[in-house]
Amino acid sequence: MAQLLLFDISNGLITGAFYALMALGLSMILNLSGVINFAHGGFLTLGAYFAYVLQQKIGFFGALLIAPMITALLGLLVERVLIRPLYGRDPLYSLLLTFGLAFILVDGVRIIWGPGSPPYQVPEWLTSPLSSTYFFLTGYRVFMVVLVVTAVAALFYVLNYTKLGLRIRAGTKDLETLSTLGVNTRILRNLNFGLGIYLAGLAGALAAGFLGLSPALGTALLMPSFVAIIIGGLGSLLGTLLGGLLIGVAVGLTTVFYPAASEAVIYVMLGLVLVLRPRGLLGEEGRLH
Amino acid sequence: MNGLKQHYAKIIVWAILLTIPYWFTYIGGYLGLANEIVIYALAAMALNFLLGFTGVLSFGHAAFFGLGAYGTALTIKFLVPSTLVGLAVGVLTATVAGMVIGALIIKRRGVYFAMATIAFGQLFFFIANRWNSVTGGDDGVGNWHRMPINLGFTTIPLFHNSLVYYYFTLLLFALAVGAMGLLLDGPFGRSLMAIRENERRARFLGINIELHVWISFVISTAICGLAGGMLALLDNFVNPRDLRFDLSGVLVVMAVMGGMRSFWGPLLGAAIFQWLREVLSSHTPNWQTYIGIVFVLVVLFFRRGILGFKLSTVKS
Numbered sequence: 001m002a003q004l005l006l007f008d009i010s011n012g013l014i015t016g017a018f019y020a021l022m023a024l025g026l027s028m029i030l031n032l033s034g035v036i037n038f039a040h041g042g043f044l045t046l047g048a049y050f051a052y053v054l055q056q057k058i059g060f061f062g063a064l065l066i067a068p069m070i071t072a073l074l075g076l077l078v079e080r081v082l083i084r085p086l087y088g089r090d091p092l093y094s095l096l097l098t099f100g101l102a103f104i105l106v107d108g109v110r111i112i113w114g115p116g117s118p119p120y121q122v123p124e125w126l127t128s129p130l131s132s133t134y135f136f137l138t139g140y141r142v143f144m145v146v147l148v149v150t151a152v153a154a155l156f157y158v159l160n161y162t163k164l165g166l167r168i169r170a171g172t173k174d175l176e177t178l179s180t181l182g183v184n185t186r187i188l189r190n191l192n193f194g195l196g197i198y199l200a201g202l203a204g205a206l207a208a209g210f211l212g213l214s215p216a217l218g219t220a221l222l223m224p225s226f227v228a229i230i231i232g233g234l235g236s237l238l239g240t241l242l243g244g245l246l247i248g249v250a251v252g253l254t255t256v257f258y259p260a261a262s263e264a265v266i267y268v269m270l271g272l273v274l275v276l277r278p279r280g281l282l283g284e285e286g287r288l289h
Numbered sequence: 290m291n292g293l294k295q296h297y298a299k300i301i302v303w304a305i306l307l308t309i310p311y312w313f314t315y316i317g318g319y320l321g322l323a324n325e326i327v328i329y330a331l332a333a334m335a336l337n338f339l340l341g342f343t344g345v346l347s348f349g350h351a352a353f354f355g356l357g358a359y360g361t362a363l364t365i366k367f368l369v370p371s372t373l374v375g376l377a378v379g380v381l382t383a384t385v386a387g388m389v390i391g392a393l394i395i396k397r398r399g400v401y402f403a404m405a406t407i408a409f410g411q412l413f414f415f416i417a418n419r420w421n422s423v424t425g426g427d428d429g430v431g432n433w434h435r436m437p438i439n440l441g442f443t444t445i446p447l448f449h450n451s452l453v454y455y456y457f458t459l460l461l462f463a464l465a466v467g468a469m470g471l472l473l474d475g476p477f478g479r480s481l482m483a484i485r486e487n488e489r490r491a492r493f494l495g496i497n498i499e500l501h502v503w504i505s506f507v508i509s510t511a512i513c514g515l516a517g518g519m520l521a522l523l524d525n526f527v528n529p530r531d532l533r534f535d536l537s538g539v540l541v542v543m544a545v546m547g548g549m550r551s552f553w554g555p556l557l558g559a560a561i562f563q564w565l566r567e568v569l570s571s572h573t574p575n576w577q578t579y580i581g582i583v584f585v586l587v588v589l590f591f592r593r594g595i596l597g598f599k600l601s602t603v604k605s
Contacts, residue, residue: 030400030404034399034400036348036400036403036404036407038538082585082589085589086588089592090346091346091399091400091403092340092346092403092541092545093588093592094588095346095348095400095403096538096541096542096545096584096587096588097584097585097588097589099538099542099584100538100542100580100581100582100583100584100585100587100588101581101584101585102581103535103577103578103580103581103584104578104581104582104585106577107575107577107578107581108578111575111578223407223408223411223534226404226407226408227408229404230401230404230405230408234401260419260420260421261419263415263419264412264415264416264419267408267409267411267412267415270408270409271393274393274394274405275393278396
């Protein structure tokens, strides 16, 4: 029982890490540009399939390095061509556009690679269990956790200690003032979008080895990510991170005791947070209105 | 709103809706498609009550549409084999859900309100998909059908006569749309539009913003639930796709495509969208890509909708 419990909690934590990666990117784009990027799940799926194609040519680790970058480049392009004209408009329009884009991306993946799930090869030495008692503790799981932690740490480093991060944070507070101070906010939003998509691509490349490839991979992770952002508190990236992990663990735990409700439990948490603490765990007060 | 223009629009719309079963086949349509258009149009108009006239974006209305559909189907299948009771339960289910969720998220605005509706929208999809013993899971709820309505002196043959069912839905459509139109023309509707145009000013005028938005949300969800129930009755079947997030987006795109600042815009949007989906899905397996392209094109080029008037775009 204890083993099973630990197994499900570790599953939950890893899924939660994917939620968090995804939600962090979504949150960054939302905070700086006011865009709900519904296509985020589509980009994640693309990242996963890019990694799948690349790993046959340059190996597993090469693919893990390159695939998110290609995804991010595509993100930069999409932002430049499709989303930039919508800044300053009602957020309805960017939401609708990315919604349509999500259709195109997911269906495009299905057209190119088929509806099934092609095999995604994780190196064998990574997949074998590290301990016979805790059978689930494979190298790949540890590897995923380490990589996600590194990525999140790197993100927070960039945001807190680099010029780009400083500008992104400033832009989140007051884009207009930042613009009058001479910062090119168009490029800033573009880079910020790319950074968010990079995280989605990375999550995709990692998740493919854990959840399996399928065109719907990203969509399945998208909805909980929205919940993670609200639970964590709008405007707070740390809150988003916390929200993602919390949801993951909650899903993992519910899977042990009452599997049928493992998805609904997310919404119970959402309801509780909205009633007890409307601004979210770490949300800023002003963001409510 | 231009009174005379509105008047003519009304006459044309009703003339088309009342006669469509008799000429739709000549332009490549069929009765079922016309019926679907009426039903989705009602859902889109209900959404637009909130979106276009209150200025609040909900991206989770599929949930209420689906609740209406499931409420109706499950009631007829397991509880009371009556079309009207089924519909009533469906609408009630959607309304109660709308009341609770509305109360939870009413203080949020703009993108954040939209995001909360997206998040909650999926809850009922998961329930319908997972609660196999009641909802049949992914297979949906089948093995039931809409019942004739017994009036005592005569019986309305809803089930065996699709034409009669079409006019039954049209009657419900007329009642719901008429109610929305009356509300919008009265003081309540004016208050909603005041909120849409300038929330802060409306608040200073003494309008209770939260209460008004909440009531508008609940009305919108109730009518959306009615439309869902009507679709369930049309198909004699429901499945989880009736409440998945795709539909929420589709309803919004119908409203935007037709023109969300005009009362009849969503009807036009629904007609075009349903017709387009019909044509695309019978010609290509990749129709979802084309639907996605339609979304993108609408946003880039039809931002004010086909019936959109020269209103300045509201800044975020």
